[in-house]
Amino acid sequence: MSPQELVKSLRSFLSPEAVLYETEDMKPYECDGLSAYRQLPMVVVLPQTEAQVIQILQLCHATQTPVVARGAGTGLSGGALPHAQGVLLSLAKLNQIIAIDPLARMARVQPGVRNLAISEAAAPYGLYYAPDPSSQIACSIGGNVAENSGGVHCLKYGLTVHNILRLRVLTISGECLEIGGESLDSAGYDLLALMTGSEGMLGIVTEITVKLIPKPEKAQLVMAAFDDVLKAGNAVANVIGAGIIPAGMEMMDKITIHAVEDFLHAGYDLDAAAILFCESDGGAEEVADEIKRIYAIMQQSGATKISTPQDEAGRLKCWAGRKAAFPAAGRISPDYYCMDGTIPRKRLADVLRGIEALSQEYGLRCMNVFHAGDGNLHPLILYDANQPGELEKTEEFGGKILEMCIRVGGAITGEHGVGMEKINQMCAQFRTGELAMFHAVKAAFDPSGLLNPGKAVPTLHRCAELGAMHVHRGEEKFPELPRF
Amino acid sequence: MIDQYQAAIRIAAEHKTPLQICGGGTKYFYGNPITGRSNLLDATAYRGIVDYEPTELVMTARAGTRLVDLEAALDRYGQMLAFEPPYFGAAATLGGCVAAGLSGPRRAAAGAVRDFVLGVRMLNGQGEDLNFGGQVMKNVAGYDVSRLMAGAMGTLGMLLEVSLKVLPKPATEITLRMQLDETAAIEKMNRWAGKPLPISATCHVNGELFVRLSGAESAVRAAQVKLGGEELSESSVFWQSIREQTHDFFQSAKPLWRLSIKSTASPLLLPGKQLMEWNGGLRWLLGDESMSAETIRKIAKDAGGYATLFRNNESCIPVFHPLDSGMMNVHRALKEKFDPSGIFNPGRLYPEI
Ligand SMILES: Cc1cc2nc3c(=O)[nH]c(=O)nc-3n(C[C@H](O)[C@H](O)[C@H](O)COP(=O)(O)OP(=O)(O)OC[C@H]3O[C@@H](n4cnc5c(N)ncnc54)[C@H](O)[C@@H]3O)c2cc1C
Numbered sequence: 001m002s003p004q005e006l007v008k009s010l011r012s013f014l015s016p017e018a019v020l021y022e023t024e025d026m027k028p029y030e031c032d033g034l035s036a037y038r039q040l041p042m043v044v045v046l047p048q049t050e051a052q053v054i055q056i057l058q059l060c061h062a063t064q065t066p067v068v069a070r071g072a073g074t075g076l077s078g079g080a081l082p083h084a085q086g087v088l089l090s091l092a093k094l095n096q097i098i099a100i101d102p103l104a105r106m107a108r109v110q111p112g113v114r115n116l117a118i119s120e121a122a123a124p125y126g127l128y129y130a131p132d133p134s135s136q137i138a139c140s141i142g143g144n145v146a147e148n149s150g151g152v153h154c155l156k157y158g159l160t161v162h163n164i165l166r167l168r169v170l171t172i173s174g175e176c177l178e179i180g181g182e183s184l185d186s187a188g189y190d191l192l193a194l195m196t197g198s199e200g201m202l203g204i205v206t207e208i209t210v211k212l213i214p215k216p217e218k219a220q221l222v223m224a225a226f227d228d229v230l231k232a233g234n235a236v237a238n239v240i241g242a243g244i245i246p247a248g249m250e251m252m253d254k255i256t257i258h259a260v261e262d263f264l265h266a267g268y269d270l271d272a273a274a275i276l277f278c279e280s281d282g283g284a285e286e287v288a289d290e291i292k293r294i295y296a297i298m299q300q301s302g303a304t305k306i307s308t309p310q311d312e313a314g315r316l317k318c319w320a321g322r323k324a325a326f327p328a329a330g331r332i333s334p335d336y337y338c339m340d341g342t343i344p345r346k347r348l349a350d351v352l353r354g355i356e357a358l359s360q361e362y363g364l365r366c367m368n369v370f371h372a373g374d375g376n377l378h379p380l381i382l383y384d385a386n387q388p389g390e391l392e393k394t395e396e397f398g399g400k401i402l403e404m405c406i407r408v409g410g411a412i413t414g415e416h417g418v419g420m421e422k423i424n425q426m427c428a429q430f431r432t433g434e435l436a437m438f439h440a441v442k443a444a445f446d447p448s449g450l451l452n453p454g455k456a457v458p459t460l461h462r463c464a465e466l467g468a469m470h471v472h473r474g475e476e477k478f479p480e481l482p483r484f
Numbered sequence: 485m486i487d488q489y490q491a492a493i494r495i496a497a498e499h500k501t502p503l504q505i506c507g508g509g510t511k512y513f514y515g516n517p518i519t520g521r522s523n524l525l526d527a528t529a530y531r532g533i534v535d536y537e538p539t540e541l542v543m544t545a546r547a548g549t550r551l552v553d554l555e556a557a558l559d560r561y562g563q564m565l566a567f568e569p570p571y572f573g574a575a576a577t578l579g580g581c582v583a584a585g586l587s588g589p590r591r592a593a594a595g596a597v598r599d600f601v602l603g604v605r606m607l608n609g610q611g612e613d614l615n616f617g618g619q620v621m622k623n624v625a626g627y628d629v630s631r632l633m634a635g636a637m638g639t640l641g642m643l644l645e646v647s648l649k650v651l652p653k654p655a656t657e658i659t660l661r662m663q664l665d666e667t668a669a670i671e672k673m674n675r676w677a678g679k680p681l682p683i684s685a686t687c688h689v690n691g692e693l694f695v696r697l698s699g700a701e702s703a704v705r706a707a708q709v710k711l712g713g714e715e716l717s718e719s720s721v722f723w724q725s726i727r728e729q730t731h732d733f734f735q736s737a738k739p740l741w742r743l744s745i746k747s748t749a750s751p752l753l754l755p756g757k758q759l760m761e762w763n764g765g766l767r768w769l770l771g772d773e774s775m776s777a778e779t780i781r782k783i784a785k786d787a788g789g790y791a792t793l794f795r796n797n798e799s800c801i802p803v804f805h806p807l808d809s810g811m812m813n814v815h816r817a818l819k820e821k822f823d824p825s826g827i828f829n830p831g832r833l834y835p836e837i
Contacts, residue, residue, distance in 0.1 A: 050821035098797050103674045104748040127678060147622045159622065161631070162599050175810050182746035182788030184591060184765045187805035188815055188833070189640075190598050193631030197624045213678045232612050237539035243562055283680060333550035342620040344540050374621035375540075414622035433612045437821070444817035457626065483495070 071143030077419030111142025250374030506576030549577030584633025609823030
């Protein structure tokens, strides 16, 4: 179908403002949070109701037009990157909180509702929605489901998959699937899990029932500085080994500490090789106990400086620094590239050393912020897009970090998704058999491959071409990394 | 070992002979009978803990590993399977536990089996040896096939290894007991669940509500004061009897229905004894002849959930809550992709798959 015909058909049931096809109107949709990848779609649609979404899908299905869903466009892996011959389906206008049931502790919301808006709406009942990605003021719950997003509290409170109960999902033919329920268990296969993190490849989510949990009575933080990353890593293991599951456990490395301190003057120890943030939450008595234990463990683990902000303002100030890592990167470098890999925590020191070696090799600086509790690493590679070749070098550096994550037994993405960005590393993480099964799963929902084509799962052909970079878990040693 | 499994699967696929994947055989009672004459595929020989690093909170074990052995290993480091899987017999294996997808009393507070599955190694219907997920807490590379295996009743593949997130055992656990009727108990459980209290399990039976508190001693004692009630002396014995269904309530030959519904749903207007767990989200019902499966299922559906005929299914009623046609199509399509010859436990979950 020609773009003109498609627009005409779409305008037969959508208002003129809901169908964008002029380049300047579509420009804001040409990329998501990974702005290095840009593409204009054929047309952008902004439906306001599920019925309209069904009509859009039916039209696209009938005309074999690719469909790329988009929430708030904060994704960091190019998942919402438009398709040149396709429709970009924005769910942003489906933004109603349909119902909150405080006694049953659940909220029924449309996909375009912002993550934080749910917690704000639940706050009067003393409840909140637990997963809190740093992008929570902007990102949509639909996007969270599609990426299985996490946040700084997910070691204790889980990821999106642990905090949703029910989904309404439209298949590419416009059929509605009701997945899960208001109950904890449901019947048949766990399609709720399968849909979560499926990056808009299996269906379009039009309604989500999320769990709400009680706000903890109290939260308190221990901030500990270490003169050695290895010691900081061990301190994390020691806390967990002592039977404590902290509400949050974050780490920053030296270069990040400096960048943030220059920016915010939070009072961080500039001599430290790493700073750990360890938060306890719960009842007042419990928190007081736990903070005492954490403090002692930090001491025993060789912390050079430990502080426990006594009031809420102090606690928030400490966190502000951790949360300012991205803007701080933006301040010391024209551009930065945020990576997202996971590793078994015990390999942290090895991996940081490996990243340091790569940083030297590529001549690019790299800041490391780390969801230390769950092994999720976010290296921020600093580069300058105006220097010819520097983005390519950065991508190569990033790719090497991800391959290192696989080698130590981790994964190429903890929470940002594969999207367009990590499609090549998928060939390193999985073998042909698994990739073929992923394509089969996709085909079970979307046989003609119209939903977000070309993302998340590479073709076997692509992997064959990349064959040289294949490294499977544990099969190959990593010579650069010292062992201990 | 795996070679032998693969060979058996390939032969079965070629002849389209169903295979009944069997672990410890403790959950034979659960699910529909397998369609057609099947051969046994004994999964118990592939056993043993592959990797367990307490400070990583991850355990990887072969599917044939007995749950007792697994929990004993965890216990040594003060850790546990937080979803408290029911064994229904000492022979229960990890593979069976994941395939059946059943979770115990702590489910409402901590999560279900599927919430703790991090990765699986499995054989599909063509005998291909596949790895999904991994050994790390967060992993969104590829579709979440590992969690899809939880509760699939072995119809999608044979599990070889499973990686699970494990958690520290709480320092203190006590149980409070109070007299309350069903309506009041539902209200109380849900109110409390909306407050920051360390409640790790609830059960209402015979007009009494049992509430388990878990966590730091200080937290547990502070909550005890808030909730009131009388402290039970044999806390763990009681919860064990609920988890394993050795409690008196379950000693009946009547059909035992398991309704997973919205926790705030009013008491079920059905004759027959009932037991509630999960803040009201799980209702066990001893059925009798006067209640048709359709009635029970309609009630469950209206209450936002599903009804399973868990035990004592004398009249060959379909065990699992029927799916609508759209959902069944997706189930069929997935089954077809994972197990194209339809050899794994056919019919155990639904006749179509
Ligand atoms: C500064 C910053 C900080 C961030 N911090 C975190 C963090 O701490 N943790 C974390 O996990 N992520 C983080 N992210 C990444 C991002 O915010 C999340 O991935 C988020 O879930 C994306 O939501 P979105 O609404 O912006 O989705 P989009 O970017 O619009 O889309 C993401 C994917 O979801 C699909 N999609 C969107 N809506 C639907 C729908 N209704 N149905 C089906 N598919 C759909 C799209 O096709 C695409 O594949 C961060 C991003 C930024 C920019």
